[in-house]
Structures are given as C-alpha cells and as structure tokens.
Amino acid sequence: MNIPEQDKELLKGLASEDRRAIEKIYRDNYPMVQNLILHNRGTLDDAADIFQEAMIVLFGKANNPHFELNCQLKTYLYSVCKRLWLKKLQQQQRLVIQTDDLEQVISVEEDLEQHEKRQLSFDIMENAMSKMGEPCKSLLEAYYIEKKQMQEIADRFQYTNANNAKTQKYKCLVRLKKLFFAQYKNTL
Amino acid sequence: MDDILLADTIERYIKGEMNDSEKTYFEEMRQKNPELDQQVVEQIFFLAELNKYSSLKNFKHSIHETVSKLVDEGLITKNSLRGTAKIIYLWNKHKRTIAVAASIAGIVSIFSASTISFFSNNKNNNIKPLVEKIKEQDDKYKKLEKEIGKLNTNSITPKIVKPRLESKFRATGFLIDANNNFIVTNAHVLNEAPHQLVIENSKGEQFKAISVYVNTDNDLAIIKVIDEDFKRLPAPPYSIRKGHTDLGEQIYTLGFPKQEIVYGEGYVSAKNGYNMDSVYCQLSTSVNEGNSGSPVINKRGEVIGIISSRETNAEGVVFAVKSSNVYNAIEEVRKNKEYEKIRITSNPSLKGTERVGQIKKVEDYIFMIKGN
Numbered sequence: 030m031n032i033p034e035q036d037k038e039l040l041k042g043l044a045s046e047d048r049r050a051i052e053k054i055y056r057d058n059y060p061m062v063q064n065l066i067l068h069n070r071g072t073l074d075d076a077a078d079i080f081q082e083a084m085i086v087l088f089g090k091a092n093n094p095h096f097e098l099n100c101q102l103k104t105y106l107y108s109v110c111k112r113l114w115l116k117k118l119q120q121q122q123r124l125v126i127q128t129d130d131l132e133q134v135i136s137v138e139e140d141l142e143q144h145e146k147r148q149l150s151f152d153i154m155e156n157a158m159s160k161m162g163e164p165c166k167s168l169l170e171a172y173y174i175e176k177k178q179m180q181e182i183a184d185r186f187q188y189t190n191a192n193n194a195k196t197q198k199y200k201c202l203v204r205l206k207k208l209f210f211a212q213y214k215n216t217l
Numbered sequence: 218m219d220d221i222l223l224a225d226t227i228e229r230y231i232k233g234e235m236n237d238s239e240k241t242y243f244e245e246m247r248q249k250n251p252e253l254d255q256q257v258v259e260q261i262f263f264l265a266e267l268n269k270y271s272s273l274k275n276f277k278h279s280i281h282e283t284v285s286k287l288v289d290e291g292l293i294t295k296n297s298l299r300g301t302a303k304i305i306y307l308w309n310k311h312k313r314t315i316a317v318a319a320s321i322a323g324i325v326s327i328f329s330a331s332t333i334s335f336f337s338n339n340k341n342n343n344i345k346p347l348v349e350k351i352k353e354q355d356d357k358y359k360k361l362e363k364e365i366g367k368l369n370t371n372s373i374t375p376k377i378v379k380p381r382l383e384s385k386f387r388a389t390g391f392l393i394d395a396n397n398n399f400i401v402t403n404a405h406v407l408n409e410a411p412h413q414l415v416i417e418n419s420k421g422e423q424f425k426a427i428s429v430y431v432n433t434d435n436d437l438a439i440i441k442v443i444d445e446d447f448k449r450l451p452a453p454p455y456s457i458r459k460g461h462t463d464l465g466e467q468i469y470t471l472g473f474p475k476q477e478i479v480y481g482e483g484y485v486s487a488k489n490g491y492n493m494d495s496v497y498c499q500l501s502t503s504v505n506e507g508n509s510g511s512p513v514i515n516k517r518g519e520v521i522g523i524i525s526s527r528e529t530n531a532e533g534v535v536f537a538v539k540s541s542n543v544y545n546a547i548e549e550v551r552k553n554k555e556y557e558k559i560r561i562t563s564n565p566s567l568k569g570t571e572r573v574g575q576i577k578k579v580e581d582y583i584f585m586i587k588g589n
Contacts, residue, residue, distance in 0.1 A: 046276050051283045059292060073294045081280055088276050119427060120411070147269065154270040174271040199221040206263050212383070 036102040044091040054084070058103055062110045069114060079117070083109040086137075086144045100135050108135045116141075150213070157208035165201035172198055223253075227260045347474075347509040347526060348388045348406055382415045382423055384587035389472035389510040389524070390416060390440065392582045393543065395452040395560050397442070399550070401543055402510030402586050403525050404431045404438045410588025416442060417585040419478055430550045435496045435542045436525045439550055440586075454578045455512070456565040458519040458540045462488055462498045470502060470524060471576065472511030473585045480576060481508075483535070485521075490536045491528065498522055500535040510586060513537045518567025518575060 042050025059080055066076040086109050090096050098105065111134060158166060164186055171177045171185065183194040229235050230243055247254045287293045386409040390402035400416060407414070407428050415423040424444035431438045466485045471478055483502025490497025500513065504524055513522035522537030544561075551557045567575045 046272070046279050048279050048283060051279055052286070055283060055287055056292065059287070063293075077284065077293055077295055081284065084280055085273070085276070088273070092272070116427075119429065147273070150266055151270055151273055154266060158270075173267055174274055176271075195225070196221060199224045202224055203220045205267075206260075209263065209266070210259075 032098050033101065036098060039102060040087075040091045040098060043088055051084070054087075054102070054106075055080070058106050061103070061107060065107070065110060066114055070118070071114065075114070075117070079110050079113050080106075082113055085148075086113075086140060089144055089147050090140060104135060105137070108137045109140065112137050112141060153212045154209060156212065157205055160208050161201065161205060164197075165204065168194070168198055169201050169205060223256060224260065227257055228264070230257075231261060231264060347504055347506050347524060348386050348403075348409055382413055382587060383589060384415070385409060385589050386587065387473055387476075387507045388586040389508060390584050390586045391510070391512045391520075392450075392453050392584075393439075393457060393547075393561055395562050397447075397449045397452075399429070399559055400426065400440050400442065400584065400586075401512075401523060401546075402438050402440065403523065403538070404433045404436045405525075406509050406586055407431055407438050407440070407588075410586075412589050414440060414586070414588040416440075417587055419580070422446075423587070429553070429556060430546050432546060432549075435545075436538055437523065437542055437546050439546055441556075450581060452562045453582045454562075454566045454575075455514060455518045455520050455582075456563050457543050457561055458515075458521045459544060460541070462521055462539055464488060466515055466521070468500065468502070468513050468515050468521065469572070469576075470504065470508065470511045470513050471580060471583050472504070472508040472524065473583075474505035474507040476585075478580050478583060479508075483533075486534075491526075496538060496542060497525065497536040498539050500524075500537055501533050502535050503533055504535050512579075512583065513540075514567075514575075514579065516572075518565035518570070518579075 039050050039054055043054070059076075062080050062083070063073070063076040066079055067073070071079070083106055087106065158169070161169065168182065168186060171182050172179070177185075179191040179195050179198075182198075183189075183191045186194060188194040188197070226243065230240070235243065247257055284293060288295060386406075388402060388406040388409075390400040390406075393399055393401050414426045414428060416426050417423045424442050424447040426440045426442045426444070428438060428440045462485055464485055464487070468483055468485060470481045470483070472481075473479065481502050481504060483500050485498055486501040487499035489495050490499055498521075500522070504511070504527055508524050509526075511524040512520045513524060515521050519540075520543075521540050523540070523543070524535060524537050526536050528534040528536075547559060547561060551559060567578060570578070
C-alpha cells in the first residue's frame with residue numbers, strides 16, 4: 030500500500046515533538062474520532078481523552094527506529110481509538126460497540142500492549158520522581174527533562190560551580206534509581 | 218568504585234564522551250569484573266527508562282498546549298471543568314453556604330447513626346465481603362538485582378522485564394471453561410480493581426485479565442485472561458452444578474486468605490442466604506478475607522457455590538452464591554459475539570477420588586485475583 034508522503038513527514042515531526050505536526054494530526058483526524066465516540070455512548074470529554082491516548086500510542090510507535098507505517102495514518106488512528114474505546118466500554122461492563130464501519134480498521138492489539146508497558150514504566154518513574162525531595166527533583170528535571178547545561182543549572186540553583194552541581198545531580202540520580210527499581214519488579 | 222563516580226563514568230561512556238584509551242580501559246574492566254559489568258547494564262537500562270520518561274513527559278506537555286489551543290478555537294469541545302479546576306470552581310461558588318452545610322452535616326450524621334442502629338438487620342452492616350486489602354512488601358530491589366544479573370550482559374539494550382502489578386487487595390477466582398480463559402469471582406472483588414486486573418498463581422506469576430461480566434445483584438463476575446504467557450491447562454476437573462443445593466451436604470473450599478492456597482471444610486447449613494435471599498446458600502465453615510470468589514466443592518467434585526461473604530455477628534456463618542447463577546452469567550457473556558464459544562466443563566473427573574487427590578487436581582485451577 031502507498032503511504033502518503035505527508036503521513037511519513039507527520040510521523041517524523043511527531044517523533045521530534047514538533048508542535049505543528051501534533052496540531053496538524055489533531056486537525057485532520059479529531060472530528061472523525063469524536064464522531065465515533067459520540068455515537069457509541071461516549072461524551073465529548075471521552076473523545077478528548079481517547080484521542081490524546083491514541084496520540085501517545087502513535088508517539089511511542091514513531092520513536093521506534095524499526096517502525097514503518099503500513100496503512101494510512103488516519104486508518105491507524107481510527108483503529109487505535111476504536112480499540113481503546115472498546116476497552117473502556119468493557120471496563121464499564123458494557124460489552125458491545127456498534128459502528129457501521131465506514132472507516133477501515135486494522136489490528137492494533139500488539140501496539141496497545143506495548144503502549145501499556147510503556148505507560149506502566151512511565152507511571153513508575155513518575156511515582157519515583159514524586160517521592161524525591163527538593164532540590165533533587167528540580168535538579169534532575171532540569172538536567173534530564175529540560176536538558177539544561179550543567180553550568181546553567183549551577184547558576185539557577187546557586188551552586189558555586191558546575192562540578193558541585195554535577196556531584197549533587199549524581200547523588201540524586203542514585204536515589205531516583207533506587208526508588209525506581211524498588212517498584213519495578215520482575216515477574217519472570 | 219563508589220556510586221557517584223560510577224554513575225559519572227557510565228554516563229560519559231554511554232554518551233561517547235570518553236577518549237579511545239579511556240574507553241578501552243573501561244571496557245577491559247567490564248570484561249574482568251562481572252559485578253561492574255552488571256552495574257553498567259543496570260545503569261544503561263535505567264538511563265534509557267529515564268530518557269523515555271522525559272521524552273514522553275515533554276510530549277504530553279506539547280499535547281496539552283495544542284489541545285488548549287484547539288479548545289479555544291472550538292475544534293475540540295470539552296464539557297466539564299475537571300480535576301482541581303472543578304473543585305476550586307465549586308468551592309468558590311459555594312463558599313458562603315459551606316458553614317450552613319457543615320452544620321447540616323452534623324445533624325445528618327446523628328440522624329444516620331440512629332437509623333443504622335434501628336435497622337440493624339440491614340444487610341450491609343451485618344455481613345462482610347471477604348476481599349483482603351494487602352500491602353506488598355518492599356523486598357523487591359534484591360529480586361530485581363538477581364534478574365538483572367540474569368540478563369545478557371553483553372547486550373547494550375537489556376530485554377524489557379515485565380513489571381509486576383502492585384495490588385491493593387487479594388481475592389480468589391477459579392477457571393470454568395475448557396479453554397481456560399474465563400474465571401469466576403465476585404462482583405464486589407472487581408470494585409477494588411477499576412484500573413488493572415491480574416490473576417496470580419501460587420508461584421507468584423501474574424497474568425493480565427479483563428472483566429467481561431459483572432452483576433452486583435448476585436455478586437458474580439466473570440473475567441477473561443488475556444495474557445499470552447498464560448499456559449493452558451487441561452479442562453478443569455470439576456463441573457458446576459445446575460440444580461439445587463442439598464441441606465447437610467459436605468463441602469470444602471480452596472482459596473487465598475493468605476498468599477498461599479488454603480483448604481477449608483464444612484457443610485451446607487441453610488438453603489437460603491442472609492434474609493432468606495435465594496441467590497445465596499448458607500454454609501457452616503471457616504473463611505477469611507481473601508476467600509471471596511473461592512469455589513465451594515462437594516465430594517463428587519461439583520462446584521456448588523462461590524464464597525461471597527460472612528456474617529460479622531456470628532462465628533462460621535458464611536454465604537455463597539449458588540452455582541446455578543453461573544449459568545445465567547455465562548448466557549449473558551455469550552451474547553457478545555466474541556465470547557459466544559465459551560464452554561463450561563461438565564464431566565467431573567474428580568468423582569470417586571479421595572479428598573487429598575481431589576485437591577491436588579483442583580488447586581492449579583484456582584487463582585488469586587489482584588488489581589488496582
């Protein structure tokens with residue numbers, strides 16, 4: 030199947046967290062998904078939530094170097110949203126989703142499983158982060174999330190030099206690691 | 218090497234900031250020192266996780282900004298104010314009436330306290346669901362270290378280990394169909410697991426599950442195991458009785474009032490449950506928190522009920538959902554096309570086997586239910 034060049038470009042943009050790509054994907058696909066959710070006992074809020082989660086699934090895919098889109102982006106998003114919504118309905122003990130599928134649907138089970146795994150790791154890390162005190166938390170966020178230079182961080186947190194800030198950062202990192210692994214238990 | 222120096226060295230190594238001789242030296246050290254090698258692998262894995270975390274975090278932030286822009290434009294509509302925003306909004310709106318409300322609340326609490334003592338026959342006050350809330354212990358770090366030791370230490374990207382679900386409670390459930398997919402438990406058990414649901418065997422292996430049927434009227438729920446790693450067993454050795462319960466029938470139960478399977482014996486002491494509720498039968502046996510969802514099995518190897526609750530005011534008075542309800546539940550589940558092939562086993566191979574032998578055959582089909 031021929032994948033439109035535009036779709037490939039959008040995915041690249043997504044992988045590099047480009048806002049324009051995010052916005053374009055929303056503009057092109059959101060109405061379709063909102064329609065799906067509203068016709069299946071969902072609310073406007075549900076639609077916003079489901080689409081947002083689908084975007085995160087797509088982001089995970091886009092970041093995988095081996096990933097190739099093998100259907101149109103539109104089809105992919107529709108399939109993911111439909112599956113996510115079906116799961117949500119099942120959790121609410123309503124078992125059936127009824128749609129006259131005008132859109133083509135592909136199987137996304139595997140992707141969603143990957144997505145759940147990623148989400149779980151994310152939650153564990155978030156939890157570990159939330160348990161860190163200050164200034165550790167801000168220090169780690171500045172370095173690993175905002176990607177600031179050590180010198181800039183030293184200035185912001187008023188360390189006398191970048192080296193001291195660095196030592197402190199590693200101390201914090203060791204603590205974060207312990208917290209993270211304390212939750213991240215293997216089931217074999 | 219101390220932790221901090223090591224963290225620094227490994228980070229420079231990963232980022233490619235070492236010069237050639239330093240790199241060669243470091244790699245030699247890894248070769249010679251398995252302990253160091255393990256720490257490097259662990260650190261690489263952790264930094265990769267941290268990296269994924271930060272990129273997803275940044276991405277979520279971008280999404281939020283995009284969404285609020287599109288909400289302003291009207292492409293996305295949201296109905297409600299949410300979360301803290303909503304609470305603050307309500308608080309501001311009703312600030313002035315709070316004082317009045319507080320005084321009313323005082324009156325109401327006195328009033329409701331008296332109603333409870335007046336209607337002390339109220340079902341919910343006297344019987345207790347048997348889900349046990351648990352707190353998993355924090356001995357996880359050591360186990361993880363072992364696991365990481367087992368990883369292929371030459372590979373730069375260690376394989377992803379399956380995270381274990383932290384559960385807030387423990388209950389019991391048992392397999393009912395020939396294909397080993399569907400498990401019966403209590404509806405009130407699933408109230409504890411609005412987000413994630415797993416079953417766990419006595420080895421501590423967890424498998425993902427989803428709920429496919431919940432009926433709070435007869436406290437029955439059916440969940441489906443969806444984990445690929447779940448190994449199929451032969452069809453369950455017990456059958457599920459369709460007909461009535463006999464008074465005085467000897468029974469036994471198997472469940473998880475603790476982290477290991479526990480056996481209990483007793484007999485059917487009444488044909489109806491609390492307040493003559495015909496959905497349940499009454500047993501005389503001993504059960505505890507965590508027994509919710511345990512099968513009640515007679516000597517012919519038929520499941521005749523599912524443990525649901527016990528009376529708090531009396532010793533050994535236990536209520537079980539009658540097994541005939543399971544058939545109605547299955548009918549409901551079959552209405553979904555995806556599940557129309559579900560088949561309950563009907564030939565008890567336990568008949569004529571003595572008790573200890575029966576238990577050996579049955580125990581593999583009974584699982585802990587956990588979730589959060």
